[in-house]
């Protein structure tokens with residue numbers, strides 16, 4: 001596995017420079033691919049940062065009050081454990097307690113979360129990048145997850161396209177998203193100021209991107225999707 005430029009897809013060398021001259025940075029144990037994308041990076045952070053601050057507590061409360069979040073993670077651990085594993089929107093990296101991997105990448109746009117992740121899981125490669133243009137080589141991952149993140153993006157289907165691109169043939173992915181469903185999802189979407197999509201939106205995005213849907217589970221307003229990259 002090696003990094004590629006999130007703008008033009010050319011390889012990134014040891015000095016974190018792409019063939020077309022884009023420069024990236026390694027700081028505080030983080031590979032930072034948003035460092036020179038001021039407009040894009042900042043706009044994205046501005047939009048998402050306030051949501052991040054509010055997300056974990058209410059989410060934890062909601063999920064644990066109806067279902068066992070720990071059980072979802074344990075199940076993800078057995079489904080996703082593999083050699084090369086990528087978690088998109090990893091936050092403080094909780095999933096790395098459950099997923100066993102040799103080459104583990106945690107990706108997020110928040111430097112704060114990635115710093116916490118590095119302290120807890122020093123073996124995980126911390127990458128700061130946008131979920132809709134991953135600095136990850138095509139067909140290099142055995143498994144990819146994205147929990148509680150995709151519904152917050154302007155264009156979730158672009159992120160699903162990227163997940164498919166970086167997966168090896170037969171590689172696995174698991175996605176947990178908030179979908180338009182009931183009163184709870186309407187409340188959460190109002191609170192987080194996001195526009196929710198119907199479950200069919202995600203199912204179509206998966207099927208249109210060479211991914212086979214293996215399993216769908218509904219947890220209240222949350223939808224858990226397991227899929228596999230076509231060979």
Ligand SMILES: [Zn+2]
Pocket residue numbers: 005006007008009010018019020021022
């Ligand atoms: Zn470049």
